[in-house]
Amino acid sequence: MNIQANAVETGTKPNPPAFFDEMRSSDGSIRPAYQKIAEWMNRQSRGGMARKQEEAEAIFRRLGITFAVYGDTASNERLIPFDLIPRVIAAQEWRFLERGIEQRVRALNLFLYDIYHRQEIIRAGRIPADLIIGNEAFLPQMMGFDPPGKVYSHIVGTDIVRTGENAFFVLEDNLRTPSGVSYMLEDREAMMHLFPELFAAHRVAPVERYPEMLRQTLESVPPPACKGDPTIAVLTPGIFNSAYFEHSFLADQMGVELVQGSDLFIEDGALYMRTVTGKERIDVLYRRVDDSFLDPLAFRSDSTLGVPGLFDLYRAGGVTIVNAPGTGIADDKAVYAYVPDTIEFYTGEKPILSNVPTWRCSIPDECGHVIDNLHELVVKEVHGSGGYGMLIGPHATKAQRTEFEKKIKAKPSNYIAQPTLNLSTCPSNVGAGSAPRHVDLRPFVLIGDKIRITPGGLTRVALKKGSLVVNSSQGGGTKDTWVLED
Amino acid sequence: MLGRTAASLYWMSRYIERAENIARLTEVGYRISLTPDTGFGHREDWKSTLVAAGGYDDYMRRHSEIKPEKVKHFLLFDGDNPSSVRSCLETARNNARAVRTALTREMWEALNSTYIDFASVKSADLGSGKLPEFLDWVRQRSALFRGSMLGTLLRDEGFHFSQLGAFIERADNTARILDVKYYVLLPTNEAVGGDIDAFQWETILRSVSAHRSYRHVYKDRYRPQNVADFLILRPEMPRSFCFCYGWIERSLESLSEVVGKPTPSLTEAHAILKDLKTGNMDAIFQSGLHEFLTEFLKRNNLVSAHIADDFHFN
Known part of the structure; x- marks a missing residue:
């Protein structure tokens, strides 16, 4: 029995698929980019794939590529499921995405510079003042400060979803401390180990240069006080953080120190780490600690994860913090709806990548539309994350919708709404063979002296049949993502 | 190198070495218990094993008398005994996790897979003569870690x-x-x-x-x-x-x-x-x-x- 590319679940689906499948066109033919993958799938036996699946798990577990689940003491490290079938992106599709992403991150950095300086975009009436000034993610302490190279968000993970042949949408911008890049790199490692013959048959754009590019990016934004080659360090909250593996992985791959707040101190206008010989200066700090925990003197006073005085030192030009504090204002859900406008405002160009259509409840007309169509919309709280304070209209009960309607009416500016998205599907290995599963894409972008985008990114896949939720906390997995070269 | 990194490397190695030594001591204790009574009783031998392992007082506080099964459990699996093989491997691994960047992949894999495999073993699994094999395994894993280190670490x-x-x-x-x-x-x-x-x-x-x-x-x-x-x-x-x-x-x-x-x-x-x-x-x-x-x-x-x-x- 093989795991035929013509999926095992087709028999149970009388209707033509309602979703765009990235391997198979609606007429059933295999798209060119997937031709060899489909042939390869037809050659695999089910037992063979099961063995490879076990082998993959063993690799990940041995390497310790796990994520911690908070409050789960018995087995507080879990593996994220890995899907053996790679996702393929054709060269011309990637060129389009790349241009769109580059345009977007450039504009968002210009936006951040502007709102922390003259706020031209507010003066021009293109974005409401209180959406920015009254926003928790806006840091007044950043006003008038020029970060090195005028870059605010150096490391971006743009979440992209696809719903059709040429229909790509940006779902979220993730400008704070996006994670997942270690999975992108390790998924590739695992695939090259498990299926070398597949790589021999394709021209897959490499992702392995990411750590080197990250290092180059960090080195390109030294603080004014730095003379000579900058010393870089990665700041982690510690081994119990869910992304700790990634922090140590990146530090290791770049060949820099992985530090915790307790390793650091500030003396005579410089940031130091405690070393076996005494101390060593740090110029660029790639922090994987949230803004509010960075410096107990500037932000949350109960934080033990940061360094007292770090923010003042940053403003004085003694250290570069990457990403800059305060970038969250640009990926706020309420600001999101204004991003296409923002792109035009700063670049004079039409946005290449579209937003997901978004209704702002702060605007009466749009709010009315949301209330009338609650049953088919996803309503999100603007400052919420991770699905809290969220209503998925089609899956909600009438009572839940009525309750949400009240909430929206009480504080409209707190909510936005989007249509439920028909995420594209890719073939996934699902035990009984292969079957289409919904996916999204997070390409990783580096912004320093120039913009560097790693081809592909992290594909998250909703492994549960029919599920549209790709989050690892809810049964989502990852798969290797291939950009084919011409 | 960070002071904390140095400390973690130091304690990681101490605990791996300790795990190996506890395994050796347990093996000797077991061996003695299989030989004819040497005149002053097997209990004395398990007692001296506990003393040598630094856990005699701790053991006696929790168990009123020396019973071979309990001693073996205490030395190998007891999570409340900081020097049990299990605790040693866990402490070693936590230290290693904190300094992943300072270890080679081989070292980490040797330690991590030992920890994972050890976690699936229970004292109940070690009846009827399986103990020596298990203790051999612990020593082999320690040797593997040391070998990985000597072979790959700068x-x-x-x-x-x-x-x-x-x-x-x-x-x-x-x-x-x-x-x-x-x-x-x-x-x-x-x-x-x-x-x-x-x-x-x-x-x-x-x-x-x-x-x-x-x-x-x-x-x-x-x-x-x-x-x-x-x-x-x-x-x-x-x-x-x-x-x-x-x-x-x-x-x-x-x-x-x-x-x-x-x-x-x-x-x-x-x-x-x-x-x-x-x-x-x-x-x-x-x-x-x-x-x-x-x-x-x-x-x-x-x-x-x-x-x-x-x-x-x-």
């Missing part, structure tokens, strides 16, 4: 901190084993010289995997003076004080170069090694083996404390 500061942890712990373990059994080595006992004594001496050597190499070196039957000499003064015996301090000195010399001046830990290690190199067993027995061992354990701890200070562990 010989920079990280290597030296790791070496220091391993050899400080090993010297400590050898000293404890000797101290628990020092009375069978006392010259007055030699007059007895019967089978039981020979068996006891062999036990000591076995617990440091030296019962065969002893014969190569001394070409003689077991004599207490030689057994002590072998484990204390012989520089070619890889678990002797002298051997351990040879490596401790070398690593501290390298680290002192990094710091740019001799550290107090190096000064103390020099002094210890000098005493060992110039020492002889007659003098040691004369002034008291137990006193000598007590003093050595104290000095070994002092070196450990100096290392933590000298290299900013906290």
Whole structure:
């Protein structure tokens, strides 16, 4: 029995698929980019794939590529499921995405510079003042400060979803401390180990240069006080953080120190780490600690994860913090709806990548539309994350919708709404063979002296049949993502 | 290198070394329990195993009497015993996790897979003679880790901190084993010289995997003076004080170069090694083996404390 590319679940689906499948066109033919993958799938036996699946798990577990689940003491490290079938992106599709992403991150950095300086975009009436000034993610302490190279968000993970042949949408911008890049790199490692013959048959754009590019990016934004080659360090909250593996992985791959707040101190206008010989200066700090925990003197006073005085030192030009504090204002859900406008405002160009259509409840007309169509919309709280304070209209009960309607009416500016998205599907290995599963894409972008985008990114896949939720906390997995070269 | 990184490497290696030593001690305890009663009862042997493993008081607080099954569980699996093999592997792994960047992939994999595989074993699985196989496995895993380190780790500061942890712990373990059994080595006992004594001496050597190499070196039957000499003064015996301090000195010399001046830990290690190199067993027995061992354990701890200070562990 093989795991035929013509999926095992087709028999149970009388209707033509309602979703765009990235391997198979609606007429059933295999798209060119997937031709060899489909042939390869037809050659695999089910037992063979099961063995490879076990082998993959063993690799990940041995390497310790796990994520911690908070409050789960018995087995507080879990593996994220890995899907053996790679996702393929054709060269011309990637060129389009790349241009769109580059345009977007450039504009968002210009936006951040502007709102922390003259706020031209507010003066021009293109974005409401209180959406920015009254926003928790806006840091007044950043006003008038020029970060090195005028870059605010150096490391971006743009979440992209696809719903059709040429229909790509940006779902979220993730400008704070996006994670997942270690999975992108390790998924590739695992695939090259498990299926070398597949790589021999394709021209897959490499992702392995990411750590080197990250290092180059960090080195390109030294603080004014730095003379000579900058010393870089990665700041982690510690081994119990869910992304700790990634922090140590990146530090290791770049060949820099992985530090915790307790390793650091500030003396005579410089940031130091405690070393076996005494101390060593740090110029660029790639922090994987949230803004509010960075410096107990500037932000949350109960934080033990940061360094007292770090923010003042940053403003004085003694250290570069990457990403800059305060970038969250640009990926706020309420600001999101204004991003296409923002792109035009700063670049004079039409946005290449579209937003997901978004209704702002702060605007009466749009709010009315949301209330009338609650049953088919996803309503999100603007400052919420991770699905809290969220209503998925089609899956909600009438009572839940009525309750949400009240909430929206009480504080409209707190909510936005989007249509439920028909995420594209890719073939996934699902035990009984292969079957289409919904996916999204997070390409990783580096912004320093120039913009560097790693081809592909992290594909998250909703492994549960029919599920549209790709989050690892809810049964989502990852798969290797291939950009084919011409 | 960060002080915290150095501390983690040091403690990682100490705990792996300890796990291996606890496994050896358990193996010897088990072996004795299989041989005919040697006159003063098996219980005494498990007791001395517990003492040598540093867990006797802790054990007695929680269990009123010495029962082989309970002792085995305590030494190997008890998560509340900080020196059980399980706890040692967990502590070693937590330290390793904190300094992943300072380890090679091979080292991490060796340790992590040991930890994962160990977690799936329960004391109940080790009935009917499976214990020796399991203890062999623990020792093999420790050897695998050490081999991975020697084969792949850069010989920079990280290597030296790791070496220091391993050899400080090993010297400590050898000293404890000797101290628990020092009375069978006392010259007055030699007059007895019967089978039981020979068996006891062999036990000591076995617990440091030296019962065969002893014969190569001394070409003689077991004599207490030689057994002590072998484990204390012989520089070619890889678990002797002298051997351990040879490596401790070398690593501290390298680290002192990094710091740019001799550290107090190096000064103390020099002094210890000098005493060992110039020492002889007659003098040691004369002034008291137990006193000598007590003093050595104290000095070994002092070196450990100096290392933590000298290299900013906290």
